[in-house]
Amino acid sequence: MLKDRDLMNGFCYPVLHLTECIFPYLFSVDTLQCENFTDVKCGSRYEEKYECNYGRISHSRPCNSHPPLGPTCGDFVPDCIGDPDGLLEDDRKKGSPCYKICFKERVISRDCCPKNDTWRTYTFPYNGKCVPSYEIPASENSNGLLPSCIGKADGSYQFHDRPCDAYFTCKNGTARGIKCHQGKLFDVNTGTCVKDAHCRGLV
Structure with missing residues (x-):
């Protein structure tokens, strides 16, 4: 087998006769080649699940740079260890x-x-x-702009930070954002989207 120059030992020399599957493939002892991880049974062999721990990536930094110079793979590539699908x-x-x-x-x-x-x-x-x-509820996510319905009666409400082209409803304490169809605006009197709406704070 040709040596894989991306796989270096601790002294920055290529490891002879060693190669590695590309993430997320794993080596199959049945076919003797790299296969999709869903088709490989590793048995007692260790099964790596994080891309940054594959050898060709973890060793792809300048030789003898301890600690690594600049950002590393782990600074940019997320992992799913312990996360749901x-x-x-x-x-x-x-x-x-x-x-x-x-x-x-x-x-x-x-x-x-x-x-x-x-x-x-x-x-x-x-x-x-x-x-x-x-x-997205503002109370559940930092990017959310959907107001809370805590303390509000069931009904329709105008967003305080955007034009009258949308509104949100409260039902049993749960908020839902609704965008009006093109050409209609939220009417504070009817609580729905209509043409020629009476809308406070239209910008």
């Missing part, structure tokens, strides 16, 4: 729109949530989806 906030970029998708404690995808054209605002990871700020 699904879309979650990128724990390396808290407060940002960025997310990771976990499956069997591995990051299988990462990206950032898109801007929402309907609300004309950014979306953020929340409950397994990219959700507009005005649909």
Whole structure:
């Protein structure tokens, strides 16, 4: 086997005859090649789940740089160890729109949530989806702009920090953000979106 120059020993020399699967693949003793981790049974062999702990990444820094110079893989690449499956906030970029998708404690995808054209605002990871700020409770998430319904009677309310193109409802203490359809505004008298609405604080 050719030596893999990305795999170095402690003295920064390539380790002869050693190669490594690319994350998240694992070596199969059945096929004698790298396979998707979902198709490999490691048995008693150690099973690495974090991309930054793969040898070609953990050793891809300048030789003899102890401690590593500048940012490391772990500063940018999230992990899913101990996390449930699904879309979650990128724990390396808290407060940002960025997310990771976990499956069997591995990051299988990462990206950032898109801007929402309907609300004309950014979306953020929340409950397994990219959700507009005005649909995320402010009490549960730092990016949320949906007010609390604590102390409010059931009904419809105007957002205090945006035009009358949207409103939120309270029902049994639970808030829900609603965006009016194009051409309609929230009417404080009817509590719904209508044309030619009577709206306080329209900007």
